[in-house]
Each structure stands twice: as structure tokens, then as C-alpha cells.
Amino acid sequence: MTRDLDFIRELARRIRLHTLRMVHATKASHIGSCFSMTDILAVLYGSVLRVNPRRPEWDDRDRFVLSKGHGAAAIYAVLAERGFFPLAWLDTFCRDGSHLAGHITHHGVPGVEMSSGSLGHGLSTATGMALAGKSDARPYRVYALLSDGELDEGSSWEAILFAPHHKLDNLVAIVDYNKIQSFGTVDEVLPLDPLADKWRAFGWSVLEVDGHDPEALLAAFDQVPLVAGRPTVVIAHTVKGKGVSFMEDKLAWHYKSPDDAQLATAYHELGVAT
């Protein structure tokens, strides 16, 4: 797998372009949530994950669970870019009869491990996969990408409590810490800080990185597991709507889809002539 940073950056740019187009065409929401994790997806699917688009059910593949299922558009985009299914499928996003629901769905979509969209589920299912991997002495790792908002869910903390006790060092949680949840900032709604200390206190090894810096993300994933016998959490500091100036750090872009003029501006900012 490549460690070419230019390739990863270009992959991220293409994910953002696809996502823009999909969300604009169907007036779907959650573009801000997609953009905050786009660079993480580009690093994972561009370099880190051992997956094979021609054999999506390969037994020893790394598993990626998108727990924040509302980020569906971005994951469909990266899966299509990596060849799990044709790019043309992206045009069906949220359309009648499509497989590509607005919250991530596995049914009929190669490369998607778990459907989600109800928050606080993904770390538990990833934990089950990590347990199976340990039990079968398989070499794969399991990655679960969580939103900050879903850390409000008690079930998230059930899994956070469980994984270190079972020494699941093949499990990697990633928090897309963009500090905005659906009805306000995390600090306004239910503050999480000191977030790293909380995970540490539960027995995880913790890495904090700039979630938009591919080099820093790669360096972080290189260190996994930071401590043998412990699960790792990568707390990725991110910006909601990252990559399009008028969307960045704006609560409204959790829900909005761009109109035609905003689409043109966004394309322009992402380096596409319109």
C-alpha cells in the first residue's frame, strides 16, 4: 500500500467532490460530518487498511466500522474510488431503489462491514470482530470511527470499559473530534473534555492528532498498538465541514445541502473549474 501523501491528499479531495455532488443532488444532509472525517478515510483506505476490493469478504481483511453512520456519503465515495463498486453507483445515493442509504448500509454495498446510523453501536460490533480475530489468531485489525456526539451514548462507554479488560490490541477506535454535535457545540450540549484522560482512565492507549494532516495520521496509525495488550484510540482533532470555507466549523452544515451557487463556490475551492 502506498504512503504517497500526494495520492492521499488527492483521494481526500476526490471524496469531498463526490460527497458534494451526492449531497447536492439529493438535498441530503450531513456534509459537515462527512468532511470532518474525509482525511481520516483517505489515510485509512489510501494506505492503512489491508483490504482487497476484488475480495471484499477476504477472511483476513482489516475491518472498518463506521459507527457515525450519518457519514455515509463519504464512505461510499472512498469505497467507489478504491474500486469496491463502480463510481456511477454514487449517483444513486438516497434515490429510490438505491442500495446507498443516507445512513451507511451494508446491504448490497461491497466493502461495508456494518450498517449504522443509530449512534453508539459501532464500537461494540467492532469489539466483537476483534474478539473473533483474537480467538481465531487472525492477523487483522478492526477500526471503528466514532463521532464525538455518540460518546454521549452509554453503550459507547460499555464497549470502552470492555475492550481493555480483554486486551484487544487489534482494536483501534478513532474519534472524529470536530466539537460540534447535532444541536450545538459539544461544550454546550455535553462536554467531553478531558477526553483523552477519560479513555486513558478506562485503560486505552491514546494518541491525539490533527485529523486533517495525512502525515500525522499515518504516523499515528504506524504506532498502533501503542502498547501491546491494549486497544488504541486515535483522537483526531477535526473541523466540521473541513475543506470548504463557508462550511467550516458551522453547525448548520450538519444538516444543510449546498444550493447551486454554494456548490459552484465549493467546487472552485476544491480546485475544480465550473
Added chain:
Amino acid sequence: MRTSFIETLCEVAARDERIWLLTADLGYSVLETFRDRFPRRYLNVGVAEQNMAGIAAGLARCGKVPFIFSIANFPTFRCLEQIRVDICYHEANVKIVSVGGGFSYGPQGYTHHGIEDLAVMRCLPGMTVVAPGDPEETRGATEAVAQAAGPCYLRLGKAKEPSVHASQPKFRLGRALMLRDGSDLTLISTGAMLAETVRTAARLEADGLSVRVLSMHTVKPLDHEAVLAAAKQTGGIVSVEEHSLVGGLGSAIADLLAESGKPFGFFRKFGVPDEVRQYVGSQEYLRRRCGDLYNLARSCVRLRRVA
């Protein structure tokens, strides 16, 4: 029932390495035999049913067949959304086992009464819902559930339920068992009400009535053939369950009869009315609060004769 469940599960697990058993910290003096024989496939996740259901789904996605176990409402209601999304959405091969169906934990109060579980599990897509009638059926049910593909719910009583069948019956998911044949009415029972249903049938026979008794151990998929045959051949049906009158076996039968477009004589449901949640007491006491099955059945036949 729980003893025959765990004995059978151990037998199945000895043959099938995919079988795991997860508990949310309940099952003292029940699960130890499995834990000791298969420590690598046994997991006490702590008091965390949501995590247990999610973990089970993850295990199932990696080829395991996990059974998740707890008392009454905890492996069902407490993690209902995990069951809906992580298990049913993925058609995950997870088996949900609740011990304490109905009023098994009667004196413990409403939190421990398993009386809405059949309704809720029944409405989940792809879920097979099984409530065996005695320890003999429990053996067959445990084996069948382990072999069935996809999500299954297995509702057990607690302990020391009497064996109604003289020996282990031929058990097939979705196929009712006939315990006695008759021509005047049919009592269709699910779960541990079977013994009382058979006793009631004997009393009715002493009154000169000819009573068919079916053990409908599988509530979903329902045995349509057996129900429609009973309606046609015996003129009427009384459903019997230790479960809310809403949404359980009785409702499933009512749906079928109403949609069949065929005349079905009388139909009545015996079950738990709303207000029973306010009562505390033994299983026998709480069953009595639900009414009198014998009188209900008698009145049905009387009504038909008047008509």
C-alpha cells in the same frame, strides 16, 4: 427448562466450534457447566446488555454463532435497538435467550416479568421466536435454534417446570406439536403454560368435551396449517400464553384467522391484561390474576352451542 437448555447447548457446542455463550452477568448456577467446558467461547460482558448484543453481532459477522443470555427483559428490551440494527439488519446469526418468561420471577415485581417480549421480538424482521412448552421441548428448541440461520429468540421459563411430554418430541421450528386430539375446541399454548393447558383440557374432557391441545412452541413463523386445521375441525380456538394480551401468540393467531377469509367459529385469548403489572406474587398467583382458563374455554363452547 434452563437446565435442559444449558445441557443441550453444551452438547451442541461440543460438536460445533462456532457456538459462543455470552452473558450480561446473570446465570449463576446455570451457565457454569458451559463456562468450565468451553472457557474460550464463554464471555461475561458485565452488566451491559447493549454492548453484549453489539459484540454478538460482531462475532456473528466473523462466523461465530453467539448465544446471548440474561433474565427476562434484559437481553431483549434493554438492548432492543442493538437487536434491531446490529442483529436483525445484518441477519446476524445471533441467538437471544431469555430465562424467566412470563411470571417465572413473579415475586420480584414487574421489572422481572417477561410479558411483552413475544410481541416485541415477533415484530422484528427475520426474527424466529421460540417459547418451548417444557424441558423436553427445550432440548429440541435449543438444537433447532443453534442450527437455524439468522436471528432467533428463545424464551425459557426458569427452573423445575414439569415435563409434559413423556419423552423428547420430534421438534421442528414452525411446526406445532399436538398433545391430544379433540373435536369440540382447540387450546393452543405457547411457553410454559403448556402444563396448565393440558390439565385444563383434562378437566374439560371430564365434562364431556373433546379438546385438542397444541403446543405452539414457535410463535414466529406461526404454524398456519395447524391453526387453520384446528379452526376448521374443532370449531374454535383459545390461545393460551403467559404474555400480554397484546401482540403475542393470541394476536398472531387472530391475524391469521382474520386474514384467512374462512369461518373460524369462536376465538378467545387467554393472557395477561394490562393491570396485572401492579400485582406481586408467585407465578401461580399471578396466573390466577389473569383469569380462569377453564371458565373461559367453557364459556366459549357454551356460546357456540347457543349460537
